[in-house]
Amino acid sequence: MTQPMSRSTAIICALIFVALAVLPLVGSRYLIDVATEIMIYALFALSLNVIIGYSGNVSFGHAAYFAIGGYANAILLTTHGWPLAAAMPLAVIISMLAAGVIAYFCTRLTDIYFAMLTLAFSMFVWAVAFKWRDVTGGDDGFVGVAVPEFIGDRTSFFYFSLAIVTASVAALWIICHSAFGRALLAVRENPTRAGFVGINTRLMRWTAFVVAGTFAGVAGALFGMLHRGVFVESAFWTQSATVLIMTLLGGMFSFFGPAIGAATLFILQRLTNEYTEYWPTVLGVILLAILLFLPEGLAGLFNKLSKRSAARD
Amino acid sequence: MAMLEIRGLSKNFSGFQAINDINFTLEEGARHAIIGPNGAGKTTFFNLITGHLEPSGGDVLFRGKSMIGLPPHTIVKMGIARSFQRINIYPRMTVSENVQVALIARDGRNLNLWTPAHGLNQAETCDLLELVGLLDERDEIAGELAYGRQKQLELAISLASNPHVLLLDEPTAGMSPTETRESIQLIDRISKERHLTLLFTEHDMSVVFGIADLITVLHHGEIIASGSPDEVRNNSDVRSVYLGDAVEDATT
Numbered sequence: 001m002t003q004p005m006s007r008s009t010a011i012i013c014a015l016i017f018v019a020l021a022v023l024p025l026v027g028s029r030y031l032i033d034v035a036t037e038i039m040i041y042a043l044f045a046l047s048l049n050v051i052i053g054y055s056g057n058v059s060f061g062h063a064a065y066f067a068i069g070g071y072a073n074a075i076l077l078t079t080h081g082w083p084l085a086a087a088m089p090l091a092v093i094i095s096m097l098a099a100g101v102i103a104y105f106c107t108r109l110t111d112i113y114f115a116m117l118t119l120a121f122s123m124f125v126w127a128v129a130f131k132w133r134d135v136t137g138g139d140d141g142f143v144g145v146a147v148p149e150f151i152g153d154r155t156s157f158f159y160f161s162l163a164i165v166t167a168s169v170a171a172l173w174i175i176c177h178s179a180f181g182r183a184l185l186a187v188r189e190n191p192t193r194a195g196f197v198g199i200n201t202r203l204m205r206w207t208a209f210v211v212a213g214t215f216a217g218v219a220g221a222l223f224g225m226l227h228r229g230v231f232v233e234s235a236f237w238t239q240s241a242t243v244l245i246m247t248l249l250g251g252m253f254s255f256f257g258p259a260i261g262a263a264t265l266f267i268l269q270r271l272t273n274e275y276t277e278y279w280p281t282v283l284g285v286i287l288l289a290i291l292l293f294l295p296e297g298l299a300g301l302f303n304k305l306s307k308r309s310a311a312r313d
Numbered sequence: 314m315a316m317l318e319i320r321g322l323s324k325n326f327s328g329f330q331a332i333n334d335i336n337f338t339l340e341e342g343a344r345h346a347i348i349g350p351n352g353a354g355k356t357t358f359f360n361l362i363t364g365h366l367e368p369s370g371g372d373v374l375f376r377g378k379s380m381i382g383l384p385p386h387t388i389v390k391m392g393i394a395r396s397f398q399r400i401n402i403y404p405r406m407t408v409s410e411n412v413q414v415a416l417i418a419r420d421g422r423n424l425n426l427w428t429p430a431h432g433l434n435q436a437e438t439c440d441l442l443e444l445v446g447l448l449d450e451r452d453e454i455a456g457e458l459a460y461g462r463q464k465q466l467e468l469a470i471s472l473a474s475n476p477h478v479l480l481l482d483e484p485t486a487g488m489s490p491t492e493t494r495e496s497i498q499l500i501d502r503i504s505k506e507r508h509l510t511l512l513f514t515e516h517d518m519s520v521v522f523g524i525a526d527l528i529t530v531l532h533h534g535e536i537i538a539s540g541s542p543d544e545v546r547n548n549s550d551v552r553s554v555y556l557g558d559a560v561e562d563a564t565t
Contacts, residue, residue: 175426182430183423186414189403195385196363196395197415198474199423207424 007174009256020162028055034270038263039165040222045246045258046172047215052244053252054176055208056188058115060240064102067235069095069217070224071136076226078146079135092217098125099213100206107205110191119237126235141231145224161222168218169259175211176255186209198207209239245283248290251297255277260298268271314376315479316341316510319363322371324357324534331357333534334371339478343561344504345510346521348529350554355514356398358531359482362512364388369521375478386418394476397513398483402470410446411455411466413440416474437473440491444503445469461492465499472503479504481513485520497523522546530554 005013020039024032027062048062075089076082082090102121106114129136136142175181184204186194191201223289224230242265250261265286272282294301317339324332331354339345347355351484360366362373364385373380375391380418383391402412415433417423442448450458455466464484471479484500485493501524515521521528522542530551531541538548545551 011559090319106387174429177431179417179422179425179428179430179433181426182410183409183414183417186403190401192365192385193397193401193403193470194414194418196365196389196401197470198386198389198418199414200384200386205425207426213425 036110039264042259044219045262049258050212054184056238059118061118063239064122064125065095065213065216066220070230073221074145074224084148095217096214099210102208103209129232143229147225219273251299254299257299318374320372325369345527346525347514353531354534392477394471394474395480396467410453419474440468478510
């Protein structure tokens with residue numbers, strides 16, 4: 001987590017990128033849709049992990065910034081007729097500013113109090129989306145998002161998402177492995193000691209929160225365009241819980257873990273829904289399995305297995 | 314010149330007077346020990362000076378400026394570093410990362426989101442680890458080091474912020490006699506080399522008489538004696554409340 005990218009990780013990343021790049025040439029429409037959605041969720045989960053894995057605080061309200069990015073982008077594109085090149089950056093900045101204000105209050109607290117306050121703010125965002133019918137469409141949702149023509153079809157939107165997600169993940173990688181990222185780990189590991197080497201721990205946690213909110217906004221803007229609509233459920237606590245479970249399932253002590261978790265959970269959900277309507281039950285079992293057997297998630301499991309096989313060689 | 318000046322410092326924990334109206338001056342270049350029996354208030358006194366606890370009354374001045382209410386990171390930037398009685402490191406990071414983070418903070422790079430951490434301050438990290446004898450263990454996970462080695466690591470972390478004043482809270486607590494001796498020699502050497510003003514608490518008498526040139530004795534939250542090791546050793550109050558046979562052991 002703290003070293004530069006290992007050779008094997010770099011190779012796996014390159015392979016995944018190439019596989020995605022050629023997917024539309026060989027894959028079905030269904031597969032393209034699934035891949036687009038997984039990429040967006042992966043970015044959403046990776047952004048959350050800046051707060052959870054790197055700063056050591058659990059956020060129960062990360063959906064707020066996802067929804068704000070989604071609504072702002074959709075409203076600017078559709079209601080105000082802005083071009084994408086202006087609407088999406090401004091939507092992301094709005095998510096960033098919202099995260100900045102909310103983080104100012106949340107980072108005064110730690111542990112469960114921090115988590116509860118993030119939840120409270122996300123429910124506030126949900127309530128605004130629900131009640132502000134004229135602007136957001138209320139519980140009918142904001143439908144008919146004016147997605148620009150050049151990304152209007154499935155394949156071009158897939159490539160657009162691939163480009164944005166890749167750039168965002170690269171930016172998150174740089175941030176998490178920067179001087180800031182390393183100092184943030186120190187804050188997670190031992191806030192008292194970090195304070196006594198001269199680190200303003202609250203400012204560090206605030207910055208991590210803003211970074212996370214910004215990239216959640218990017219994911220939200222893509223999500224709204226993919227579905228041609230933004231719905232209040234995007235801001236609801238269940239959405240925050242989903243991305244939290246993705247992060248934990250993949251592993252919060254690994255940079256790419258949350259992306260693995262996002263893909264795994266999403267695919268499991270799709271498969272389960274084909275056979276039964278009891279997805280929440282399956283989700284409960286997955287959550288139990290993480291808590292009891294996989295405290296470091298799938299990434300932790302892979303690490304352990306590869307270390308074991310290396311030891312055998 | 315006074316590095317630290319403490320005026321009428323008091324701390325009350327819901328009715329219990331842990332520190333009572335202490336006046337104290339730490340001169341530049343001094344090697345000053347605070348001793349006292351368990352519960353005398355040594356650690357509380359330390360935590361008040363470094364902003365870890367808020368005093369109930371009084372003032373702490375560093376080079377004439379009040380430090381009361383300042384957050385730890387500001388106090389560190391003024392040139393004061395501390396270690397803790399209970400080990401305080403980053404257990405899941407490597408030994409060299411533990412020191413590197415302190416250097417990143419000292420250089421004000423902890424809000425730099427784009428410069429890769431890998432490779433930053435490497436030479437200086439190695440120098441500090443060599444100083445405390447941990448260079449060979451630099452890639453090990455800090456939490457897996459032996460107890461005494463973790464204490465040395467904490468010393469290296471404290472030194473990384475280039476302090477003028479080093480505050481050590483029981484630097485040899487929990488160490489074996491051999492580790493204690495080595496540690497003391499190390500602290501003695503480093504503080505001389507780096508011209509550090511040293512303030513430390515201790516319960517081990519041999520440690521105190523080994524490196525301190527001034528000793529202040531704390532008892533029930535009050536100063537009962539202060540002076541050179543010889544003066545303190547011969548002070549009858551001190552002998553009766555605290556030292557007793559320990560002085561004989563340490564001096565013979």
